[in-house]
Amino acid sequence: MKQRKSMSKWLLSVMMLALVLSACSTGNNGSGGDSPSNADNPGVAVSEPGDPFGTYDPPITIDAVRYVGEEVKFPAGQDIKDNVWTELYKEMGINLNYKWIVTGSEQYESKLNIAIASNDLPDIMQVNATQLRQLADAGQLEDLTAAFDNYASEDLKMVMDIEKNALPSATFDGKLLAIPSTQPVIGGSAPLVWVREDWMEKLDLPEPSSMDDLIAIAEAFAKQDPDGNGKADTYGLALTKDIGLNASSVGFFNGFGGFPQIWVEDAAGNLQFGSIQPEMKEALGKLQEMFQNKLIDPEFGVKDTVKVFESVTTNKIGMIIGPSWYPAWPLWDMVKEDENVKWKSYPVPSVDGGAATVQMPFAVSQYYVVKKGYSNPEVIVKLANLYYEKLYSENAEFDKYGQVVEGDTSIGVNKYSLVEVVNPNKDLIRQEELEKALESGSDAEISSAETVIMYKEFLEYLAGNNPLGWSGYAANGPDGSMKQLRLLNDEGKVTTNAYVGAPTETMADRKATLDRLEQETFIKIILGEASLDSFDEFVANWKKLGGDQITEEVNAWKAAR
Numbered sequence: 001m002k003q004r005k006s007m008s009k010w011l012l013s014v015m016m017l018a019l020v021l022s023a024c025s026t027g028n029n030g031s032g033g034d035s036p037s038n039a040d041n042p043g044v045a046v047s048e049p050g051d052p053f054g055t056y057d058p059p060i061t062i063d064a065v066r067y068v069g070e071e072v073k074f075p076a077g078q079d080i081k082d083n084v085w086t087e088l089y090k091e092m093g094i095n096l097n098y099k100w101i102v103t104g105s106e107q108y109e110s111k112l113n114i115a116i117a118s119n120d121l122p123d124i125m126q127v128n129a130t131q132l133r134q135l136a137d138a139g140q141l142e143d144l145t146a147a148f149d150n151y152a153s154e155d156l157k158m159v160m161d162i163e164k165n166a167l168p169s170a171t172f173d174g175k176l177l178a179i180p181s182t183q184p185v186i187g188g189s190a191p192l193v194w195v196r197e198d199w200m201e202k203l204d205l206p207e208p209s210s211m212d213d214l215i216a217i218a219e220a221f222a223k224q225d226p227d228g229n230g231k232a233d234t235y236g237l238a239l240t241k242d243i244g245l246n247a248s249s250v251g252f253f254n255g256f257g258g259f260p261q262i263w264v265e266d267a268a269g270n271l272q273f274g275s276i277q278p279e280m281k282e283a284l285g286k287l288q289e290m291f292q293n294k295l296i297d298p299e300f301g302v303k304d305t306v307k308v309f310e311s312v313t314t315n316k317i318g319m320i321i322g323p324s325w326y327p328a329w330p331l332w333d334m335v336k337e338d339e340n341v342k343w344k345s346y347p348v349p350s351v352d353g354g355a356a357t358v359q360m361p362f363a364v365s366q367y368y369v370v371k372k373g374y375s376n377p378e379v380i381v382k383l384a385n386l387y388y389e390k391l392y393s394e395n396a397e398f399d400k401y402g403q404v405v406e407g408d409t410s411i412g413v414n415k416y417s418l419v420e421v422v423n424p425n426k427d428l429i430r431q432e433e434l435e436k437a438l439e440s441g442s443d444a445e446i447s448s449a450e451t452v453i454m455y456k457e458f459l460e461y462l463a464g465n466n467p468l469g470w471s472g473y474a475a476n477g478p479d480g481s482m483k484q485l486r487l488l489n490d491e492g493k494v495t496t497n498a499y500v501g502a503p504t505e506t507m508a509d510r511k512a513t514l515d516r517l518e519q520e521t522f523i524k525i526i527l528g529e530a531s532l533d534s535f536d537e538f539v540a541n542w543k544k545l546g547g548d549q550i551t552e553e554v555n556a557w558k559a560a561r
Helices: 007-023 084-091 105-117 129-137 145-151 154-162 185-189 197-203 211-223 247-255 278-292 305-313 327-335 379-391 426-440 449-462 469-476 481-490 505-527 534-560
Strands: 060-067 094-102 124-128 179-182 192-196 263-265 271-273 319-322 343-346 364-370 403-406 409-412
Touching (some): 060 105, 060 124, 084 094, 094 105, 105 124, 124 129, 154 179, 179 379, 185 426, 185 481, 192 197, 192 211, 192 481, 197 343, 211 319, 247 278, 247 319, 271 534, 278 505, 278 534, 305 327, 327 343, 343 481, 426 481, 449 469, 469 481, 505 534
Parallel strands (some): 060 094
Antiparallel strands (some): 124 364, 192 319, 192 343, 263 271, 403 409
16 A cells, blocks of 8 residues: 655654553543543543544443435444444444434434424534534534544544635634534536437537537437437437536536536635626526527426436437536446447536536535533544544555445445545545556555555456446546546636535525525526526525625625634
């Protein structure tokens, strides 16, 4: 494995560890060390440096809540309450007790809202930005500032330093009230154009290097019978009903310089809401024109992502804008059935030619918080340390705590962890390391066990022994979608929300109404049920119904940073 840390940093870590081990306590204060010298001094666990991975003796108990997605599977004999992660926690002297467990994030959010309203809180919980603000305003959360300073591992600090807005987004009045769950959102959200390459070859179409090219491809796919069945039953560009909220339309708006649903900085340095900028009107006008010319499915206004995917996989649509993982789903469903089907990704082209700047969400949408009064608040930091240590550090045990194989089934056991913190650049690092490994024929420079597994799968795919490997290779191979995003990122053509604070007071009160107004207006414009000039009326109403106040609050937040 490649050594990513310098020897001097390693020596410093060892020296610090030796010092903190001698100062840590083993009492009920939960300091996590091995010395009893501070056992009678409550609070020393947080106020003084401690072992980031130290055990609790005697053990402590955490009351928690969580959701488990339907896609989560378990090896024989394990479940969410008894698995490799809960056993690991026990080894650290942490007994995890779930007050309740639900299936799905929406059910979790609803039930947690009830728990917050009734002040029936667990010791530790995962919350979204709105819930974080609500709990912070109510004074229901432990201050984690000292806990992070004194217990965060070097890896955890590195992750938070990469996404420099992570900790500030969880800080209120100078107090860190949550550990952000950082995620590598570029690979999961930044849009690319996916095109049926076999259709392009059949119709002798050039690659899209401008928005005009993209629209010309859409027109050819809709009017030149690319599937060869003699029927006018194909469409050029996929759209879902969630205009401005889903990658299928977000990427299109990005091509015109529009950035829906995020805050952007204007020439004067002030923050403005992307959905109301004039570039959005230009893009909407083009979508209206494409709809009138039957380049877009006339039923898109009632179709969610799954329904649109059905149209794609049944050969009705030849182009879709979406993230790098589309080869896994829905595109693999087509390729495995027909080897003649070819999909290729391209950067979203700009209206002026060349690659457009595309948007992705902030790397943090979820946070881990500790209930006010819980005696061991530092444990949330230790759990974050542990997750990264076991999955992504130089000491990772990915084949035990990340992914295991049972029979012919691969199981992601990392989903059992109570806390999840990932390097925001993980996807970019993985693609670059895989590309270099394929060039050299060696995995010696790969830094994570997870990537080594993928490299071996690539070798099997290239040898013709692993057809399923097409998905991973199309996304992370030398010419894959993540390579395109990596190049865009290197060129500074990936942007994110300029506002990363918790919802402002007016946002919490008015945003849902404003979002409905936006959706209704945009859909009507595209369908031709409203004129393009109704965009201007939408902007005026957005401002009047709370948008101007939200803009003031957002810029006050920016000025206070």
